[in-house]
Amino acid sequence: MIYFYAGTLFLLLFSFFKDKQKTRQALKIAWKKFAHIAPGFVMVLILMAAVLTALPEHVIARVLGNGQVWISVATAALIGSVTLMPGFIVFPLCGLLLKQGISYMVLSAFTTTLMMVGVITFPVEKAYFGTRVTLIRNAFSFLTALIVTLATGFFFGELGQ
Amino acid sequence: MKKKIRIIAAAGFILFLGLSYLMNFAPGEEMGRKIWLFTLDMIKILLCAFILIGLFEVWVKKETVEKHLGEGSLSMGYIWALLLAGTTVGGLYVAFPVAHSLYKKGAKLSVIFTYISAAAVFRVPMAVFEASFMGLKFTAIRFSVSLPLILLSSILLGAYLKKKDYSIRDGEIYQKR
CATH class of the missing domain: 1.10.287 (Helix Hairpins)
Structure with missing residues (x-):
């Protein structure tokens, strides 16, 4: 993260010394674009907090570890699709679940849908690309996540259970 | 209203x-x-x-994006999309505005969709973090299985939309002003 800030700052200063006018224009564009999409982000944040309050981590852990692999995979994919979590929460949680004996396949379904399928980010995605494209992209992503899940199960030898 | x-x-x-x-x-x-x-x-x-998007819009020429990510770019466009995705931070919500700007500068649809999906899965800092908790094998499987699927679905979606003569208009939020 610190490199990201440093890089941005460096580019901004570099741009400023090269052409003040253009840099001012860049910042103007940045602000305008941000202001346009901000309502969408507010919506995403509210949805995210609502879902995570309704489904706190210990509930997710209980649901994913119910013993029946296929039901767990299905719920994991479902929860992953409708949730959005920052990476610093997801992977420590999954590492913990792994130690508790939850299969790789279930965690793969959970994390892959979490990353690729965005039900919560729908307001933002729709604003940029329209409803139809957003629906198609998410459907493809869900399918991809399912195939990744099956592959994970296959390579970890969990399919036959 | x-x-x-x-x-x-x-x-x-x-x-x-x-x-x-x-x-x-x-x-x-x-x-x-x-x-x-x-x-x-x-x-x-x-x-x-x-801020980076703003800088990109004023400094990078349309022809440059068109040449490397546009209709004539063939496979290199996808490689650029993957590299760009690897260095993206945040997640989908950052990838959408970036992809939108790239598209406005002339990148083709299939490259845009590759970038978005890849930015969801292949972000390097996140992958390192992921592998440290889940093991390298887990991350490696995810990468190698999803990559061809992402490319395939992006190309299919791009071709389908091109046939339908779709173009990303400025989304409804932009249209209002």
Whole structure:
């Protein structure tokens, strides 16, 4: 993260010394674009907090570890699709679940849908690309996540259970 | 009209959070705390992301993007998309505005979709973090299985939309002004 800030700052200063006018224009564009999409982000944040309050981590852990692999995979994919979590929460949680004996396949379904399928980010995605494209992209992503899940199960030898 | 509803909804929500704190309603308090936490996390990333988008829009020429990511770019366009995705921070919500700017500068649809999906899965800092918790094998399987699927679905989606003569208009948010 610190490199990201440093890089941005460096580019901004570099741009400023090269052409003040253009840099001012860049910042103007940045602000305008941000202001346009901000309502969408507010919506995403509210949805995210609502879902995570309704489904706190210990509930997710209980649901994913119910013993029946296929039901767990299905719920994991479902929860992953409708949730959005920052990476610093997801992977420590999954590492913990792994130690508790939850299969790789279930965690793969959970994390892959979490990353690729965005039900919560729908307001933002729709604003940029329209409803139809957003629906198609998410459907493809869900399918991809399912195939990744099956592959994970296959390579970890969990399919036959 | 739509704006009015939005403002009323937002005011209602803030009222709900405020009342939750006053009356010690635990789920409301928890939601407020989470929103605050996520907002901080998101703002930090979005601030830099939008500054970079602004710089990109004023400095990078349309021809450059067209040449490397546009219709004539063939396979190199996808490689650029993957590299760009690897260095993206944040997640999908950062990838959308970046992809939109790239598209406006002349990148083709299939490259855009490759970038978005890849930015969801292949971000390098996240992958390192992931592998440290889940093991390298887990991450390697995810990468190698999803990569061809992402490319395939992006190319299919791009071709389908091209046939339908679709173009990404400025989304409804932009249209209003």
